[in-house]
Amino acid sequence: MFSIIQGIVQVLFDGVAFGMLLFVMSVGLSITLGMMRFANLAHGVFAMLGGYVTATLMYRGGWPFLVTLPIAFGLVAVVSVALERFVYRRVYAAKELDQVLLTVGIIYMSIAAAAYVWGPEPMTFTLPDYLTVYRRIGWFSFSTYGALLLAFGTVITLAIFYGLERTRFGAMIRAAVDDRRVALGMGINVNRVFTITFAIGSGLAGLGGALGINALGLDPSFPIEYLVFFLIVVSIGGGGTVKGALAASLLLGLSDTAGKYYVPQTGAFIIYVVMLLVMLWRPNGLFGRS
Amino acid sequence: MTTAALKTHGLNKNFGGLKVTQDVKFELPVGARHALIGPNGAGKTTFINLLTGLLSADSGTIELDGRPITDLPAHQRVKRGLARTFQINTLFPDLTPLEAVTLAACERHGTSRQWFPALANRKELIEEAYALLAELGIGDQAHRLTRHLAYGHQRVLEIALALATRPHVLLLDEPAAGVPAHESGILYEVISALPKEIAVLFIEHDMDLVFRFASHITVLVSGRVLREGPPAEIAEDPEVRAVYLGTAAHG
């Protein structure tokens, strides 16, 4: 009985931490989709890049883990703006298929580029000592790394909601997501709002990838491996709703963790089946607008 | 008493907290020429979307020829004779008008899932499609790609596609939207020349056109029916003038 409760608490802890991480990584995609109807399948490339930035700075440069995080955020944001300006902007008005193909092409190119620069094998890490210790509260033991994920995830999530709900810029974003044409009519420079939002969203993906290097693993095929996770978050959540993305991320994080904990032999199978059932039941997502 | 061609009762629709259609009671008699007017955002397009099944109502009923169609999917309403055009062109850019109207004819004949005979052997459908385009005055555009058509011709094609379904109730959402003033009159001549059996409801912002072509007007404001009646009455109504005509004159 006791071990059952212990297991549940463990799964809750790890699942919520993983869910938060997923949310930080994918919230940008959800907003992009809502605002521009742009399906950026290459979103995972930003997360991968963030991971490699942190890994490189830590192991080649000897930088402290925590210091590398803002750099991962900033660098990825800058790269994403360049990509948005020179490539993505050309296909906003294009058919969805073109967007899919273009971003798949970018995934391929970045996989090869990552393999060229960092090698095709998975990166191995040794996190700083303070992140590898286990702490106990009573009978419940947890890793400081997990606690860090949870803490960062919570803070960033709160910041995102605060930014969206309470700031002027957040109001502009919401207006643009709700109805682009109306926002334009209100005199909002939707293109600029979008570029900034895109940069922040991509930067967050990079930050998530950097934070999660130990939990997610890091190798050149990262953008493909996690593509289905991102798609689940935006589809189940319903593109454009941040609350939906959060709920879907937590759901996904919890069910993935629970699946790995209780029925490890089924792999990712359970998530996929649950996802298909949800899509059959609510094609527009659990929280989507019809 | 004759049954109305189209009738709604207590129709409601909300978008989140926004009440876009509120308790709308509406009747379109057989063969009517009826205008639906109201300021921007009044819910006119939404009302048409509810009638045609593009949106489903939160509550209320819709009847076509005295039979309920509230729960019918959009394409089956079309089969019962209810057709529409779109405020923003909703066409097939890489098909020719001839192909598009032939497609509509195939759908009407229920042959659209057939592989035999080849399309080129469905002479009667193709000729019917061409005849319709010629009748609406765009026969000479029949073989060009839709995306190369002049905007005004695209607006006519909107109507052609709706007529190809052989409706007896036709809903036109701002058919002349974006068309220069001297051409919109021509467009309405086409509309008023439609057979008498077809009941027409059109949304129109240009009051001259409304008064010229409508025999009956419904005024929609904030999702509610504010007034309805013959043009002369509506033109004199102080509340309509204040709410709608006044703002139109300024904006």
Added chain:
Amino acid sequence: MTAETQAANAAAVADFRARARWQWYEPIFWLGAIAWYFLFPTYLPLGTQVLCSALFALSLDLILGYGGIVSLGHTTFFGIGAYTAGLLAKYGWGEPITCLLAGGVTAAIAGWICSFVIVRVQGVALLLVTLGINLVLYEIANKAYTITGGADGLQGIVFWKVFGVFDYDIEGRVAYIYTLAVVFLLFLVARRIVYSPFGLALKGMRENWKRMPALGAALRHHGALIFVLSAAIAGLAGALLAESVQFVALDSLGVQRSVDVLTMLIVGGTGVLYGSFVGATVYMVVRDQLADLNPAYWYFWIGLMLVVVVLFTRNGVVGALSDAAAWFQRRGRAQS
């Protein structure tokens, strides 16, 4: 009827007839495929693979290039066809024609089951669903290694003689002819669909699915029908490949192959029938040439090819060729 309307009507019908007529390059193409047999006897296995991939791409073209349904998981049906044929042969029934048909039928049934979800979703959700179905099936095939051989693939399968006469030979001569014949027959079926009323309805779906219900079209029925057909053809392509290489690899169900086939189709051109053949040829030849490169790197060039095609061509190689032809025609006319 006046003479004028009669002429206009005739022109209207002639328009449709002209579209469906066999073009000059079509016999050249198929004769070329036959010539390949005599000209490149050492490249017959490559030719067979190109044909199977082209047929697979053609099946995708029917839903994507004509119906406008984007799939990131179409190899689901290719793999089902391949495994069906392979398993039949492994467990005692290796007659090629029936195995082929069985592959097509099981894939069609799977397509029919999937179609219930497919026709209800659009956009990103559709990508997710097609990808998800693909992943689920891959996991199943991977885990059920007692039946499927798991990651080692389905080995030790032997197909009988074609028509009980022609034995699969080492040089791949029989496999090539047999594959070419089947592919040609299925091409004729696809061609028939494309120029039928149903083909027009599919183009309508691709061009503007929102308008279709307003014309009275039962979109979901259209979508389900073409999806089942496409799944069947993909299954036939998978079965054909299994028969010609006498092996089914687990990656015939891999998402990578779904993306590969999408890439082939896009590079060739969508909605033009021959795009799948051109794309498959280009793709396979490029891959053959880059074979010395580490696969980790050669995907860079495939990715670049996709980006270039999307940004700079109207519709892949076929689109670029027809644009060029139109340009020369215009120039010729301007000069004369």
